[in-house]
Amino acid sequence: MATVAMDISKPPPAASGDESAKGARGGGEGLRQYYLQHIHDLQLQIRQKTHNLNRLEAQRNDLNSRVRMLREELQLLQEPGSYVGEVVKVMGKSKVLVKVHPEGKYVVDIDKSIDITKITPSTRVALRNDSYMLHLVLPSKVDPLVNLMKVEKVPDSTYDMIGGLDQQIKEIKEVIELPIKHPELFESLGIAQPKGVLLYGPPGTGKTLLARAVAHHTDCTFIRVSGSELVQKYIGEGSRMVRELFVMAREHAPSIIFMDEIDSIGSARMESGTGNGDSEVQRTMLELLNQLDGFEASNKIKVCCT
Template sequence: MSETGRQSDDPKTPEELYRYLVERVAGMESQNQELKEQIRQLESDKRYIETQKIRYEREVRKLKSEVEHLKTPPLIVGTITDVIDSGRVVVRSSAGPRFLVRVSQSVDTEQMKAGVRCTLNQQSLAIVELLPSSYDSQVYGMEVVELPGETYEDIGGLEKQITEIREAVELPMTRPELFANIGITPPKGVLLYGPPGTGKTLLAKAVAHETHAAFLHTVGSELVQKYIGEGARLVRELFDLAREKAPSIVFIDEIDAIGASRTEAMTSGDREVQRTLMQLLAAMDGFEQRGDVKIIGATNRIDILDAALLRPGRFDRIIEIPLPDTEGRFAILQVHTRGMNIDTSVDMMEVARLTEGRNGADLNAICMEAGMFAIRQEHTKVCQNDFIMALSKFRYDFERESRLPTTSVMFA
């Protein structure tokens, strides 16, 4: 800017100078406001990023320990057949052959006697630890419910699937004579497949409730342990327990963890999974079709299942549990709002329409969230706006979650 130019812009009279200063102060105040707003925004982003950082650091620690766990070679399970002295023991391995093995220093030699089960190092075959004679089922994530409280009333939609499972599991258990009279054998196992959170476990529990059966719930990945030979033994124990508790329903979630079809090249981990699957097939074959133990499997990945599992006499009834459509979502919302104080103005069909693509577990969470909004607003009833707020929070969290992987790179 030229000297003359600057002079012409400069205030000349005291009034002009006053106006000029007032304008500058106003301009700076508004700038200050904007900066304060930016700081507030940045601080809120910082807080969010810090919580995400803590979350991801925790996850990294968990994954690292899982990687460590996976890197350690599996141990062989054996049974002591003879103790020669405190350093030398004869052991029969779960694979069959007997070995004369050494004992690690950490093992309590007082407890070593014939019949005690132990784990052996894969390379040196030395005894690493002694195992308790019988495992606590809880250790392996097996849940035994004498009589589940869930009923068909607690399931929204899925009418066709309820009818199918009633025919395949409930009827043979409650009225076996119908099948005997007609001369047909009911299905032995039922496979439920579909996306997560769509009510597969809920359905299996409701069948157990209706048939007054004990519910034995296990997860495929829990059956494949790090101990060689243990997966097969756990399957045997699971079915022994099912017989003991009969009438009972064995529910195996994530069955693909043991039942995925395998390629030619197998690692020792794959062979362990294969042995577990073989035991499961043998256990299923050993069951009476008209008996009072029924097997229900569940998976999100039916496409990778070994064909052997789907042969007649095994999982011979396959039921798809899809994501709910609008009617289904409406029915699920009805179930989850049954005990809530809902304002008559709430248009539940509209909520169902707005939740396209959501599963039953999400809908349950949305109802809870709407209830929380009502409490926060000190409403006496949950109104439409509480549902709208819950939906937008849910959508926001969901979108935020899907954006996270890019952010997490920063903390890796």
């Protein structure tokens, strides 16, 4: 059996200093990577928790706004009802004369939160049921069908698009455009402003185009209504629509009311009691005349009919 002789009298040589430093650096680098990864994980958790916190705060704010809205609605529902009246006359700085249907007329006080300069005759207001104090100014009651008659986009037609009507354009400028742009001229001369103009002629001669051009050049509210829309089945409906039409025109003054097919309500006046249905049409026309020349006539409203 072969044997190997080994000399164990001398210990093995120790590792050099470079090898020890290299091992220490390797261990430090691993520890550094470990802490960097740990810091990255913690920063990721912080971002996630911050995102969740922002989301919960947004939900909390949304719920708080809903709670406030529901509390306000609940408070309004629990409040006693109010009487709806119409202002007849402003009397001084703190009192107004209000007509309440069907009870009558009352002189009432005005709440301190109400601006009296916004109260004019025919304004709808709310009165407290216990003290009859005016505490709220209500919007005008206008039929939704009447609101649809308002033209939001002004027509882009101009006078240059109309040919052969130079004299008519000059006259309609004097009747419609001049009183709206320069009302002081009529006041200085002491003459009344024209209420409107009637355009007549065969179809296709430029009547509607002329009205569209007037609305474009005057830069005011343009309300378009067909005369057949004012012919209603029930008694008083056509007159009511005419009144609400002029109420809306006053709110958006200066304004032009363009009535097409005015002959549908402008027929010859007949004897009352004929029973042929023309009486309701006559009431509608009389209401139109009353709005033009009645007690509440306005110089800032012009009527253009075809």
